[in-house]
Amino acid sequence: MNFSDSTLDQVNTALNEAQITFLSYKNLSGKQKGKFLRAIADEIEALGQELVQVAMGETNLPEARIVGERGRTTGHCRMFADLVEEGSWVDARIDTALPNRTPAPKPDSRKMSVPIGPIVVFGAANFPLAYSTAGGDTISALAAGCPVIVKAHPAHAQTSELVAGAIKRAIKKTGMPKGVFQHLHASGFEVGQALVKHPFTKGVGFTGSLVGGKALHDIAQQRPEPIPVFAEMSSINPVILLPNTLATQVEKTAEMLAASVTLGVGQFCTNPGLIIAIEDQALKLFIDSLSKRIATSSAGTMLHQGISDNYAKKLIHALAQKGITVEGKSSATAENNQGIPTVASVTAFEFLKNPSLSEEVFGPFSLIVKCKDLTELHSVVNHLQGQLTSSIFGSEAEIASYASLLNMLIEKAGRLIVNGVPTGVEVCPSMQHGGPFPSTTDSRFTSVGTDAIKRFVRPVTFQSFPASLLPEELKDGNPLGIWRLYNNEWKK
């Protein structure tokens, strides 16, 4: 099915509608927003098998993955419903007046988070459900009290249309203002740019390429009023294998990494694209084992032609670099849109000289960097750009003996994993999915987990407000029963 591109007039109308809606939607209670978010989950489930089939058809992803992703999507709708119904997320702080303080009395002062305004969300190619129309960006923004305008990803426009229909039914069912969610189609860049440039837009969510995310960030910063862009862009998720531990678990490590590199045809932002280790006999055995596993892995159909063409192109580029050895390659014959799992190796010496080897190859590829000693291992870690994740494989004692390496690694990533692969991102309060640039545009925020709501709020202080004019969250007696910092003490 084809959807015609939205016009710039439609962009303008959508933002005007969103802004008007914002002024009422922002004041809804957590209970009201919770009901809405739960209705979205229900309506997505009510789409049943049709949604699964359409998404499979548009993305080439297998049924189990689509069903899993749908569960993740309805799961975060309900998680954010829980969060806003409970209410403590607004981070209320109350300092009561000290009228007799000298030299000047202290006024009553109360602070909480309020939503920032209309948010533009770009659907992600690689998550047709969990990071698209009702994805984490949309749902966390709606939970915060911000209207959302989604630009559907053209590669799964029909899936997006189905989910948008579900959200619109949830709006009707729960009596929400209809401008709280709007859905636009566009195949080119013009509509997206206009959405980011519109003065009523107050924030942007994006998951995609470094080029795309950086372009949106630049447009947003050059506006008369700069706005935040939360772009998740590019990460090669380095995995460090410590030598003594590797020697004891070559096969297990190779098995875990082979599975992680090829999972979902490598189309995850958390794909382990870089494996770093000290050159020794254990590493040789590990490379052999990993290579054999990759050689017998099957080629997978990628999301769409653009992604598989891009994978092929970037892979050729990477393999053509100086000092690269192809260690293992799936023996499958690539058919239409298929990605061939591949692992290669390079010395740390060559890796450090060549910045293009640090670039993401989006797909089932990983590069093994062979360090001749601990000094080179340090240099490689020091050389890393910002990452979503970084893993370290080693026994507790061995990792402890690499304390300064771990100390540097923390500067490079938003999530550190011991003895685990980076794929698999839990949706929970302790999740940080966002790391130093270029993995994301803002390492101080996460796009997964309850804290994702913090991207779309700002604090406001209400000074000397009469009780009746205060938001419920800040009233004396704590009518909502939320956690608040009350005169420097956390209380409920």
Add this chain to the structure above:
Amino acid sequence: MNFSDSTLDQVNTALNEAQITFLSYKNLSGKQKGKFLRAIADEIEALGQELVQVAMGETNLPEARIVGERGRTTGHCRMFADLVEEGSWVDARIDTALPNRTPAPKPDSRKMSVPIGPIVVFGAANFPLAYSTAGGDTISALAAGCPVIVKAHPAHAQTSELVAGAIKRAIKKTGMPKGVFQHLHASGFEVGQALVKHPFTKGVGFTGSLVGGKALHDIAQQRPEPIPVFAEMSSINPVILLPNTLATQVEKTAEMLAASVTLGVGQFCTNPGLIIAIEDQALKLFIDSLSKRIATSSAGTMLHQGISDNYAKKLIHALAQKGITVEGKSSATAENNQGIPTVASVTAFEFLKNPSLSEEVFGPFSLIVKCKDLTELHSVVNHLQGQLTSSIFGSEAEIASYASLLNMLIEKAGRLIVNGVPTGVEVCPSMQHGGPFPSTTDSRFTSVGTDAIKRFVRPVTFQSFPASLLPEELKDGNPLGIWRLYNNEWKK
């Protein structure tokens, strides 16, 4: 005293030193950092009368103001010491493992805030102590675990040098690495730009003009790795007077506003530069009273020649706009560097047509906007740019009857005040000093109060870490006794 400009080599050396220091300083405990911050306060106090005299000489500010500002400065040193010694500010979140969960086990996951790296702070002209060398930016960054490089404001370079000496003595006394604080002088822009562009710089604090702050923001966003700039720039802090209430308290309101407009020769970011009201008899009486008070107010010596020249220039520009009536002007004769308190009025009709009337005139000036009815009042509020603060004067009942006005006003400012002037910024957990652009570059953060520390941290998740490798804040048994979200429950 003259200080020679730092060279670009010195900038580079300073950032290299800061980065090396960062890798150890970031791991110090809250207790160690607290000791350091308290020592800074002690050493500033130990400077005694010398600091007061030097600061008075460089800034023309009166003794009481300098002494007050010194108290504010040592006060925030000790406030941040309390904060990091207590430790809950790291916002720890812990989700323990569910090894038997299906289809996949849930890993142990723990998150906390960690410092982002070396921070560059620009001393502010209008706060030689509280927003300069040991100002809120410096102290909150040091509290977070970030080394700081201060570029002294050239208008009070000797004051800055004295305070830098105090910090350096505190470093020695508490055994801190010496690169944790460095101090550079520069009269031009080159050094500041180089500091912001340096790859080791991870954040910037600035208080000053819109032009200066926006320039630093643009440089920072155009870096290969964009970094956050926290610039507090420009705010005219609108004050809305509701008609029925004004009629009952003309003199009291005029007295409060006259005092606030002229306080510190109007050299506060929270100076009430705009007064908005509906045109009626009460407003006429109010303007008369305010004008008389301004006419008898004294001219005050401004911080330095540049500031007073700028005030004179901007004032002439504002008063030359179409439809402006000068209502009151201090009858004092302006001597060297003095600012003449002035109030003027304009109709909402003219105000809405002329964007230059929304620009800050830094000094003792306020513009009264006369609205012919409620519709025009709404239009004026809707037209406002982002502000640090906004005040509304009215009885509880009258404000309640202007609910949609208040609803819009919240979108325009970081702090809303009922029946109070904007000057006077409490240093406390509930303070939000930061509003929508152009008042600051990022309305989601505050530069005053305990939450100022949040500007200089990012969250990191530690997944499947053995206990011995976890930071103290995240260990089982909660050895630091801090508040943590443990399996979705706040606990100590």
